[in-house]
Amino acid sequence: MALVEVKVPDIGDFKEVAIIEVLVKPGDSIKAEQSLITVESDKASMEIPSSHAGVVKELKVGLGDKVGEGSLVLLLETAGEAAAPAAPSSSLPLAGGGSGRESSNEAPAVPSGSTPPQPSPARGGGETGPIQVLVPDIGDFKDVAVIELLVKVGDTVKVEQSLITVESDKASMEIPSSHAGVVKEIKVALGDKVNIGSLIAVIEGVGAPAAVAPAPAATATAAAPAAAAPAAATASAPAPVAAAAALPAHNPGTPSASLPHASPSIRKFARELGVPLAEVSGSGPKGRITQTDIESFVKGVMAGAVQTAAQKAKAPAPAAAAAAGGEAFPGLLPWPKVDFSKFGPVERKDLSRIKKISGANLHRNWVVIPHVTNHDDADITDLEAFRVATNKENEKSGVKVTMLAFMIKAAVAALKKFPEFNASLDGDQLVYKNYFHIGFAADTPNGLVVPVIKDADKKGIFQISQEMGELAKKARDGKLGPADMSGGCFSISSLGGIGGRYFTPIINAPEVAIMGVCKSSMEPRWDGKQFVPRLILPLSLSWDHRVIDGAAAARFNVYFASLLADFRRIVL
Incomplete structure (x- = not known):
């Protein structure tokens, strides 16, 4: 027996690509060319194969590690003496990188049956x-x-x-x-x-040629959490790349609805089983679909088919409803089937795409997260007077400051004071975030979406107000991209322009809390000597009881209200 070091082969000129899947474990018997890990740049995802056959003795990498050509992946015990690595059946270029194995003077072969490349001017030349x-x-x-x-x-x-x-x-x-x-x-x-x-x-x-910027270096993309009511994913314009680059920039952290976030082997597995990936919820990093997700989906479909067959045969069968992760609720009655036309005229309309997507996410969040909601009031009399005066002084600037902009700054201060609210559950670990991206619910004709103000801690009230206006307009026009709705730490859902008193906002997973606010109203408040009119804003804080306890939630609400009552506390 011989011990062989299996390393990352030539993957072009990209360096430091992130490992997003580990496909083997110690003790596994593998074949030459069997995939070991999946890596991802900002342009492509790919699987790294083994150069030898044998038994995995030790893994040298883990999820999230960065690797490049020559990085040690694992130690493999092979039969006999260590042989030269098997020639891969195909090179492993990351997008735009080429195989790295062809001589720079050798023209690429043109496969039979394809149209031969035709000489053309520089890319984008103004023909x-x-x-x-x-x-x-x-x-x-x-x-x-x-x-x-x-x-x-x-x-x-x-x-x-x-x-x-x-x-x-x-x-x-x-x-x-x-x-x-x-x-x-x-x-x-x-x-x-x-x-x-x-x-x-x-x-x-x-017309005229467009300037082409050089390709950006490959980097691992940050996770893109699902919004509480996510909009239809719109393909963002890819970043320009150099003329020699074969592929445009790709953002794997924010998969579109039409291309589910899954590695090539998982998509192949799904095709073999006839599973529509668009209907599968990913439980892996960055919402990536795993083999377990595919298997759970198939089990759910099979359970539904068995139940339907049992109902048709009028035989007793346990009813089940699909829940997050493919689990079921035993004994849950099936959804009632009613012929509404028997009772009067009806009209059927398809749900908008936003509502279809948001409905699934909201259902998952409500079922999986143990929600608790605390209600409180904030006295915003002085802050509202300051806001009105500020807008009057700056009316020529074209930027209108809203109360929501002040609430975003207050949320940042509260998250800094109570860091468990700026965290997310990842298995048995709590991920504390050192950035402050605040989402706000925006009402559109097709449904609710949640744009995100990035780095709100580094921006002033006017800049936040301006960005909110721009994002809200993009939302109404249906032009929000995945990047506009990803990375949120905490969300604010405001019904202030509509009315109401209190409500229970659903947490925007993987966040752990959300603040709901309703319409402010003038109320009498006792100042110790007499009742005086004060402008009161109702607050409704929903929080994840797995991460936050009642005392911390009450303190967060009180502190948030105190900031709105006296905004000078922000600088303390």
């Missing part, structure tokens, strides 16, 4: 008229499947804007446009296989 957009050099991968179409005929695209997503058995990547213009024809369809030089689309060119 007009029909332009053929081809698949660029994506290393020596062949016959990669098209799994997503990101544009349609009639769309106006920019240079480096993603057109399609392709997937091999090792990596998924987006293919950018080489030119700007209007899409006239799309020459590929879902499931088609493409290669270097394959024709993707025909674009009507629109």
Whole structure:
């Protein structure tokens, strides 16, 4: 027996890519080319294979570790003397990196059956008229499947804007446009296989070339927590890359609704079982879908099928309702089926996409999190007078300060004083955050969304008010991107413009608390000598009882109210 060091092979010129999945454990018997870990840059995710067959003796990496070419992954016990590493069946380029194995003077081979690359001017060169957009050099991968179409005929695209997503058995990547213009024809369809030089689309060119910025260094993206009422994920414009780069920037931390966040092997596993990934909730890091999530989904579907068959046969069968993580509630009655048209005229309308997504998230949050809500009042008489005076003094600036901007600053101060409120549960650990991103609920015609003010601790009231106005407008126009709604630490849901007194806001997982506020009203308050009119703001703080106890919640509410009553406390 020989002990072999298995290292990360050449993955192009990208360094320090994060490990997001460990696919083996000590004691496992593995084959040459079997995937060991999944790594992810800001452009692609891919699996790193073993160079030898044998038994895993010791893992040298863990989730979240950063690796590069030559990093030691594990120690492998092999039969006989250590042989030279097996030649991989395919190179492992990260997006835009190339395989790193081809000579710089060697032209890439053109696979049979594909359209040979055609010489063209510099990327984005200002041609007009029909332009053929081809698949660029994506290393020596062949016959990669098209799994997503990101544009349609009639769309106006920019240079480096993603057109399609392709997937091999090792990596998924987006293919950018080489030119700007209007899409006239799309020459590929879902499931088609493409290669270097394959024709993707025909674009009507629109003029002068656009400047192309160099590709950014690959970095691990921060986790993107799900909003309490997330909007439909809109594909954000990819960052420009260099002319030699094959792929545009990709943000794996914020997967779109049309491309679930899962590694190539998990997507292959799901396809083999016929599982629609868009309907599976990911429990892994950054919402990544794991094999356990797929198996739980299948079990839930099978349980539902058995129950339906039992009901049709009029045989007794235990009813179950799907809960977070694929678990069920034994004995729960099935949802009632009613023919409403028997009682009068009806009209059916599909739920908006926002409500479909938010409904699933809200249900999960309500079922999984043990909610408790504390109610309190804040005297905002002096703060409201200050706000009105400030707006009057700065009315020419075009920025209107709202009470919500003051509440965001108060929330930051309260989170600093009570750090357990600025934390998230991760298994048996509590993750304390040293940043302060505050979400606020925005009402739109299609439903509620939660944009996030990033680094609110570093911004003043005017800057926060301006950003809130811009984000609220994007929300109403349906233009919020995933980055606009990710990374929140604490949320504020305000019904101040509508009315009401108190309510129970649902926590925005993976946050552990949310502040709800209703419409302020003038009330008589005793000052020790007499009743005086004071402007009172109702507060409703919902909190996760797994992380926070009642005494801490009461103190948080009291402190938050005291800041609004005397905003000078913010500077203390």
